Amino acid sequence: MRSLSNILQLGIKELRSLYRDPALLLLILYAFTLSIYTSATATPESPHRATIAVVDEDQSPVSQRITDAFQLPYFMPPQLIDHGAMDLGMDRGLYTFTLNIPPNYQRDLLAGRNPTIQLNVDATQVSQAFTGAGHIQQIIQAEVTAFVQRYRSETALPIDAVVRTAYNPNLERSWFGAITSVIDQITMLSIILTGAALIREREHGTIEHLLVMPVTPFEIMLAKVWAMGLVVLLASSLALRVVVQQALGVPIQGSVSLFMLGTALHLFATTSIGIFFGTVARSMPQLGLLVIISLIPLMILSGALTPRESMPEILQQIMLAAPTTHFVELAQGILLRGAGLAIVWPQLLALTVIGSLFFVGSLARLRKSLQ
Numbered sequence: 324m325r326s327l328s329n330i331l332q333l334g335i336k337e338l339r340s341l342y343r344d345p346a347l348l349l350l351i352l353y354a355f356t357l358s359i360y361t362s363a364t365a366t367p368e369s370p371h372r373a374t375i376a377v378v379d380e381d382q383s384p385v386s387q388r389i390t391d392a393f394q395l396p397y398f399m400p401p402q403l404i405d406h407g408a409m410d411l412g413m414d415r416g417l418y419t420f421t422l423n424i425p426p427n428y429q430r431d432l433l434a435g436r437n438p439t440i441q442l443n444v445d446a447t448q449v450s451q452a453f454t455g456a457g458h459i460q461q462i463i464q465a466e467v468t469a470f471v472q473r474y475r476s477e478t479a480l481p482i483d484a485v486v487r488t489a490y491n492p493n494l495e496r497s498w499f500g501a502i503t504s505v506i507d508q509i510t511m512l513s514i515i516l517t518g519a520a521l522i523r524e525r526e527h528g529t530i531e532h533l534l535v536m537p538v539t540p541f542e543i544m545l546a547k548v549w550a551m552g553l554v555v556l557l558a559s560s561l562a563l564r565v566v567v568q569q570a571l572g573v574p575i576q577g578s579v580s581l582f583m584l585g586t587a588l589h590l591f592a593t594t595s596i597g598i599f600f601g602t603v604a605r606s607m608p609q610l611g612l613l614v615i616i617s618l619i620p621l622m623i624l625s626g627a628l629t630p631r632e633s634m635p636e637i638l639q640q641i642m643l644a645a646p647t648t649h650f651v652e653l654a655q656g657i658l659l660r661g662a663g664l665a666i667v668w669p670q671l672l673a674l675t676v677i678g679s680l681f682f683v684g685s686l687a688r689l690r691k692s693l694q
Contacts, residue, residue, distance in 0.1 A: 329538050333546030334553075337520055341554065347519065351554065354508045355562035362507075363500035363571055369397055370455040373448075375420040376402040378409050383429035385470045389422075389440075392462045396493070409443070419448045420455055432467065433474060490576070490660050498574075501567045502658050503627045503651075509559050510647055511618055513590050516551040517597030518610045521689075526606070530693075540690045544598055548682075551597070552590040559586060576661035585653040585671055592646035592678035599685040602692040621647045646681075649673040 341347055375398050379386050393401050404412065404421075412418045423441040431438040442459060444452045491498050524530040533543060560583060567573045596617075604610040622628065624638060625647035631639050642648045653670040656662035664671075 326539075326542060329542045330546045330549070333533075333538065333543060334550035337547055337550035338554070340520070340523065341516070341551075344523075347516065350515070351512060351558055354512055355505075355558045356566055358508060359501060359504040359562055359566050360570060362504035363497040363573075365450075365500075369494065369496070370419075370451050370458055371396060372399055373397065373419045373451045373455050374399050374402075374417065375422065375459075376404045376409060376412055376418040378404060378406060378421065378423045380426040381424050381428040385429045385432065385467065386424045388470055389424065389463055389466050392466050393459075397458065413443060413445055416445065416447070419445045419451050420459060422459070432471065495573075497571050498659065501571050501573050502654060505559060505562060505567060506627055506647070506651055506654050507618075507622055508562070509555055509586060509589065510593055510621060510650075511614070512558070513552060513555045513593040514597040514600065514614055514618070515610070516554065517547050517594040518601040518604065518614070519607065520547050520551060521598060521601030522604060522607055522610055534693060540693055541686060544595075544682075544686055544689050547598060548591065548594040552587065552594050555590055556583065556586055575658050577657035577663065581664060581667070582654060582657045585650065585657070585667065585674065588671060588674035588678055589646055589650040589653075592674060592681050595678065595681035595685040599681070599688055602685070602688045621645055624648075625651045627651045643673075644677065646674055646677045649677070 372395065375393055377390050379390060390401050390403070398420075401422075402412075402418070406423075409418075409421045409423065413421060421443040423443070425438060425440070428438050428440070440463060442456065444456050446452050488494060524533065560579075563575070563579065563582075568575060600610055600613045600617075604613055624634065624642050625631075625645060626642075627647070631642070631648070634642075649670040653667045653674075656667050656670075
């Protein structure tokens with residue numbers, strides 16, 4: 324009971340120290356609000372409500388079919404204009420894309436002359452123009468191919484590929500980006516806060532006060548782990564509810580409580596890593612460098628940005644020792660696919676084992692550094 328009381332009181336002391344550190348508080352606020360929102364909506368993989376105008380000089384069924392193919396949410400309803408309005412609208416920034424369908428386009432198309440359609444792109448609208456041109460080309464190609472096949476009464480191929488998109492029917496990048504950003508912020512903040520808590524004790528000279536008190540290194544470490552882990556857990560829960568679900572409109576398919584359980588186990592591992600970094604680094608700049616060189620591979624090679632199946636086999640096996648690999652699988656499975664405990668229990672078990680190993684190793688390192 325005395326040990327539990329010491330751990331509780333030391334943890335409360337850490338929370339009070341964090342409350343008096345405005346820089347870390349602003350970092351937490353930014354990381355779980357603006358950082359998640361901007362990461363999810365930075366550069367879309369497909370155009371979103373892009374403005375487009377069409378100069379239809381053909382006035383044929385195929386030109387009408389192409390015009391009607393541009394629909395929400397990718398494009399605003401196309402504006403039918405003439406040549407003069409096309410240049411003026413592009414100069415004024417009214418249209419991101421203008422499409423010019425030449426006269427006799429359908430006649431030349433059916434005659435096999437391969438007519439062309441002119442597409443003008445406002446390259447100053449980088450987020451839309453970067454992906455919109457290719458998207459428009461695919462739409463035109465699909466509509467023209469379907470029209471020609473129907474006109475010539477071509478029979479369909481004996482085998483046809485039918486693609487059904489699961490979990491994210493409209494391929495919304497913000498859904499995936501928001502979940503990935505939450506995972507990254509949880510990992511980053513848990514390491515930084517625990518490492519900073521230990522370095523702050525050394526810089527302020529309070530570590531010597533702790534050493535003369537009847538507390539053990541185990542109690543000191545566990546207090547920092549639960550206190551900083553609780554802060555990140557609460558912040559991630561609010562971010563998931565306010566930023567991800569309400570601001571970005573990302574539907575959560577699975578149990579939030581199960582995700583919070585997985586997050587707590589992940590925090591057990593990452594906060595232990597933060598303690599280890601705090602014993603290695605002697606100042607906050609050194610801690611920042613350690614965090615940078617460790618977070619980049621943890622984020623990139625964990626499967627959050629690139630599927631693990633596309634990585635070399637030996638790299639996949641090595642990254643099984645990292646808690647982020649299992650946490651990414653768990654988070655994406657629960658939040659995006661609606662996975663339950665029967666599916667994600669291997670990841671929960673792996674996080675428990677990895678967290679215990681990191682905790683024991685960091686505790687040994689802390690005891691050595693305190694001596």
